[in-house]
Amino acid sequence: MNKLKGAAILGQSGGPTSVINASAAGVFLEALKQPNITRVYGAAHGIRGILNEEFYDINQEDVKELQLLKTTPSSMIGSVRYKLKPLEVDDSEYKRLLEVFKKYNIRYFFYNGGNDSMDTCNKVSKFFKDSGYECYCMGVPKTIDNDLWATDHCPGYASAAKYVATSFMELYYDATVYDTPMVAVVEVMGRNAGWLTAASALASYKNAGPDLIYLPEVPFDMEKFIKDAKAVYEKNHGKVLIAVSEGVKTKDGTYVAELGAKNLAKDSFGHSQLGGTANVLANVLKEALGVKVRPIEFSLLQRCAQHLASKIDVEEAFNAGKEAVKAAVSGVTDYMIGFKRHINNGKYECEYVRIPLAEVANAEKKVPAEWIINNGTGLSQEYIDYALPLIQGDEKAPLEDGLPRFAKLKKVLVEKL
Amino acid sequence: MNKLKGAAILGQSGGPTSVINASAAGVFLEALKQPNITRVYGAAHGIRGILNEEFYDINQEDVKELQLLKTTPSSMIGSVRYKLKPLEVDDSEYKRLLEVFKKYNIRYFFYNGGNDSMDTCNKVSKFFKDSGYECYCMGVPKTIDNDLWATDHCPGYASAAKYVATSFMELYYDATVYDTPMVAVVEVMGRNAGWLTAASALASYKNAGPDLIYLPEVPFDMEKFIKDAKAVYEKNHGKVLIAVSEGVKTKDGTYVAELGAKNLAKDSFGHSQLGGTANVLANVLKEALGVKVRPIEFSLLQRCAQHLASKIDVEEAFNAGKEAVKAAVSGVTDYMIGFKRHINNGKYECEYVRIPLAEVANAEKKVPAEWIINNGTGLSQEYIDYALPLIQGDEKAPLEDGLPRFAKLKKVLVEKL
Numbered sequence: 001m002n003k004l005k006g007a008a009i010l011g012q013s014g015g016p017t018s019v020i021n022a023s024a025a026g027v028f029l030e031a032l033k034q035p036n037i038t039r040v041y042g043a044a045h046g047i048r049g050i051l052n053e054e055f056y057d058i059n060q061e062d063v064k065e066l067q068l069l070k071t072t073p074s075s076m077i078g079s080v081r082y083k084l085k086p087l088e089v090d091d092s093e094y095k096r097l098l099e100v101f102k103k104y105n106i107r108y109f110f111y112n113g114g115n116d117s118m119d120t121c122n123k124v125s126k127f128f129k130d131s132g133y134e135c136y137c138m139g140v141p142k143t144i145d146n147d148l149w150a151t152d153h154c155p156g157y158a159s160a161a162k163y164v165a166t167s168f169m170e171l172y173y174d175a176t177v178y179d180t181p182m183v184a185v186v187e188v189m190g191r192n193a194g195w196l197t198a199a200s201a202l203a204s205y206k207n208a209g210p211d212l213i214y215l216p217e218v219p220f221d222m223e224k225f226i227k228d229a230k231a232v233y234e235k236n237h238g239k240v241l242i243a244v245s246e247g248v249k250t251k252d253g254t255y256v257a258e259l260g261a262k263n264l265a266k267d268s269f270g271h272s273q274l275g276g277t278a279n280v281l282a283n284v285l286k287e288a289l290g291v292k293v294r295p296i297e298f299s300l301l302q303r304c305a306q307h308l309a310s311k312i313d314v315e316e317a318f319n320a321g322k323e324a325v326k327a328a329v330s331g332v333t334d335y336m337i338g339f340k341r342h343i344n345n346g347k348y349e350c351e352y353v354r355i356p357l358a359e360v361a362n363a364e365k366k367v368p369a370e371w372i373i374n375n376g377t378g379l380s381q382e383y384i385d386y387a388l389p390l391i392q393g394d395e396k397a398p399l400e401d402g403l404p405r406f407a408k409l410k411k412v413l414v415e416k417l
Numbered sequence: 418m419n420k421l422k423g424a425a426i427l428g429q430s431g432g433p434t435s436v437i438n439a440s441a442a443g444v445f446l447e448a449l450k451q452p453n454i455t456r457v458y459g460a461a462h463g464i465r466g467i468l469n470e471e472f473y474d475i476n477q478e479d480v481k482e483l484q485l486l487k488t489t490p491s492s493m494i495g496s497v498r499y500k501l502k503p504l505e506v507d508d509s510e511y512k513r514l515l516e517v518f519k520k521y522n523i524r525y526f527f528y529n530g531g532n533d534s535m536d537t538c539n540k541v542s543k544f545f546k547d548s549g550y551e552c553y554c555m556g557v558p559k560t561i562d563n564d565l566w567a568t569d570h571c572p573g574y575a576s577a578a579k580y581v582a583t584s585f586m587e588l589y590y591d592a593t594v595y596d597t598p599m600v601a602v603v604e605v606m607g608r609n610a611g612w613l614t615a616a617s618a619l620a621s622y623k624n625a626g627p628d629l630i631y632l633p634e635v636p637f638d639m640e641k642f643i644k645d646a647k648a649v650y651e652k653n654h655g656k657v658l659i660a661v662s663e664g665v666k667t668k669d670g671t672y673v674a675e676l677g678a679k680n681l682a683k684d685s686f687g688h689s690q691l692g693g694t695a696n697v698l699a700n701v702l703k704e705a706l707g708v709k710v711r712p713i714e715f716s717l718l719q720r721c722a723q724h725l726a727s728k729i730d731v732e733e734a735f736n737a738g739k740e741a742v743k744a745a746v747s748g749v750t751d752y753m754i755g756f757k758r759h760i761n762n763g764k765y766e767c768e769y770v771r772i773p774l775a776e777v778a779n780a781e782k783k784v785p786a787e788w789i790i791n792n793g794t795g796l797s798q799e800y801i802d803y804a805l806p807l808i809q810g811d812e813k814a815p816l817e818d819g820l821p822r823f824a825k826l827k828k829v830l831v832e833k834l
Contacts, residue, residue: 015594016590016591016594044596045595045596048596073590074587074590074591074594078594078595078596079594079595080595081595162819162820166724166820166821169820170490170491170718170721170722170723170724170821171717171721173489173491173721173823174433174490174491174717174721175717176491177433177491177492177495177496178462178495178496179461179462179465179495179497202818202820203820206818206820208823294717296714296716296717297713298718299711299713299714300591300592300601300711300713301584301587301588301713301715301718303591304587304591305584305587306587307583307587307724307725388818388819391819391820392819393816393819399809399810399811401619401808401809402727402805402808402809402810403579403582403583403586403619403620403623403808404583404587406586406590406625
């Protein structure tokens with residue numbers, strides 16, 4: 001057991017999920033119990049909050065409200081999209097972080113996010129180590145994209161997948177209500193990995209899902225797309241339900257969304273801001289089929305639909321936070337908590353494992369090519385078997401006036417030293 | 418007690434809801450119990466199914482599956498958008514209906530829909546009466562628009578309202594996660610009445626809703642809209658969440674959606690097909706504020722989000738169906754089942770009343786002007802008090818594999834005579 005006493009801080013980074021607060025609850029509630037952790041902080045808006053010495057004093061929060069964080073969507077302490085400059089280019093921010101950590105005697109650093117965040121956590125940890133500052137740095141995974149390397153799956157994915165699958169089932173019933181043609185193109189989040197779009201196949205598995213599913217793992221061919229849709233249109237008497245990832249690209253690397261609007265903004269990680277894929281494809285099909293085609297975007301709704309959170313996901317996200325704290329106080333550093341799947345007597349079990357940050361940073365896990373079937377328009381039973389255990393059970397916020405009662409934090413900023 | 422023996426038929430018309438199947442369950446399960454009802458039919462796609470002699474034999478369905486209809490969204494027997502021609506213009510369809518009713522000895526007619534459907538039910542009933550054919554015709558209300566005259570509220574509204582309010586709360590948390598500007602315009606269904614858009618005020622009541630709400634009841638002024646949004650943008654440090662009804666119109670009667678795309682398709686009732694209001698307004702604000710503005714449409718999701726159905730709504734929709742059958746077999750005709758609200762010791766209670774079809778047909782109930790406050794951008798406490806009792810409790814489909822288990826009907830078509 002590590003004997004270093006000091007404060008702990010949690011930062012969150014990247015797009016929010018339904019369960020990122022559940023991981024925060026896991027970190028906070030476990031950290032508050034640890035005798036070696038003298039103070040618990042929540043960075044306001046991730047790494048930027050640390051740079052600006054803006055963090056919340058979690059010791060002042062009610063435990064009951066911290067527990068409600070488990071079923072509160074998005075990030076209560078605030079997230080950020082911010083990439084530190086490479087150390088060799090500019091070390092000023094790393095020095096500033098070290099200064100802040102020293103000033104508040106922060107010895108436990110938890111960073112909750114996706115691959116970019118694991119990269120940040122890894123770089124900071126290395127800089128501290130090279131500077132001779134003892135600090136235990138642990139990553140807590142998070143992403144609806146499910147694209148983190150070396151972990152079976154990521155917290156946030158299952159709840160978003162459950163939202164996508166459930167909403168597709170409801171859309172399917174809605175779309176088939178009239179005896180007239182109904183063609184809809186539904187756009188699902190996922191820039192490079194099609195995991196979330198693949199979740200629409202769970203609805204098809206229940207005979208109430210899309211006829212065609214397009215993932216970014218497969219180069220998008222517009223001619224083939226039109227042919228696929230026409231074939232379904234004829235077979236299904238005018239009913240066509242299509243799921244498409246926002247990130248589908250043609251063979252030459254052009255985003256389908258770009259075919260509509262050429263000038264894409266870039267976010268601060270240099271990623272293209274997508275959106276509009278459904279619009280572009282709906283227009284193409286309208287022309288090709290000669291009928292009204294409805295573009296539908298799940299938009300932000302899919303990220304934070306806590307009311308459809310998977311119980312498994314909430315529990316695993318919470319436990320990932322707890323396990324990170326336990327590891328850090330026992331002297332582990334530079335690891336991310338990952339999930340390993342076991343099936344015992346047909347029952348799904350999740351083992352919490354430790355994966356070196358360096359292994360996770362900036363690597364991407366895509367949907368395996370062999371799971372993509374029907375000439376690039378469907379998912380195999382392997383995917384269904386993979387995803388079904390993850391979306392089991394409900395754990396939504398308690399109701400108050402028929403509406404979710406989310407956590408209310410005091411968010412008292414720590415006085416700057 | 419009426420002693421007429423014969424078959425009963427249910428037809429559904431207009432856009433689906435989360436609970437229109439609950440009303441079907443109420444009609445079917447009650448009709449199956451009634452000794453005077455010899456056979457129970459479900460018209461495939463409303464009035465058109467009757468004209469085509471296409472109806473399902475409900476007597477062949479499993480009662481367990483009929484009970485599951487209570488928590489199955491959209492319309493399992495199929496709906497239709499079809500308006501009979503005025504009798505004085507062309508009576509051929511009325512004669513055809515009479516022929517079909519006689520052939521199958523249908524003596525109980527239940528029509529489930531909105532104002533147009535109540536009009537249809539009323540006209541058919543009058544024609545039968547004038548033709549000397551004894552048939553008991555009852556309307557069962559349905560509309561997420563909540564715009565039916567003379568009833569306190571309509572089945573389908575509360576569940577859609579609960580979806581809108583809950584989704585706005587989740588969006589609010591998502592939209593405030595970064596410390597950067599975030600402006601979103603969210604479009605909600607409602608062509609002429611703003612009831613469903615008003616439901617976003619329930620989220621604001623929980624301090625997690627839109628800053629500005631625009632209903633079709635108030636003429637839309639683009640200059641004022643920009644001014645309103647700018648003021649919030651400055652006050653809230655770049656955070657602006659806006660709810661807007663798809664049906665907002667400028668003073669001269671032009672739909673805001675039309676400002677973007679001039680040519681609107683018309684549906685078969687002659688209503689303009691809307692959509693794109695959020696897109697138009699997002700573009701306007703992007704220009705005015707100089708930041709990215711996100712248009713979000715709840716689209717079809719808001720109509721059939723059974724997973725967020727209100728328990729009150731499911732029960733009332735079910736009971737409306739039952740009450741219609743009870744009334745018909747006791748000799749009542751030409752009425753719609755309506756809801757009357759009672760508050761006893763602070764507790765909401767719903768009384769099922771009978772409203773003459775002629776009173777409901779084609780009349781529209783709008784959001785009262787005095788409930789629209791803040792210079793046309795907010796809802797008063799009267800609205801909150803009106804809506805809150807309706808969205809209480811959850812009643813969603815049982816889960817199977819973590820996904821909703823909806824009803825499975827055999828849908829055996831009755832052999833044509």
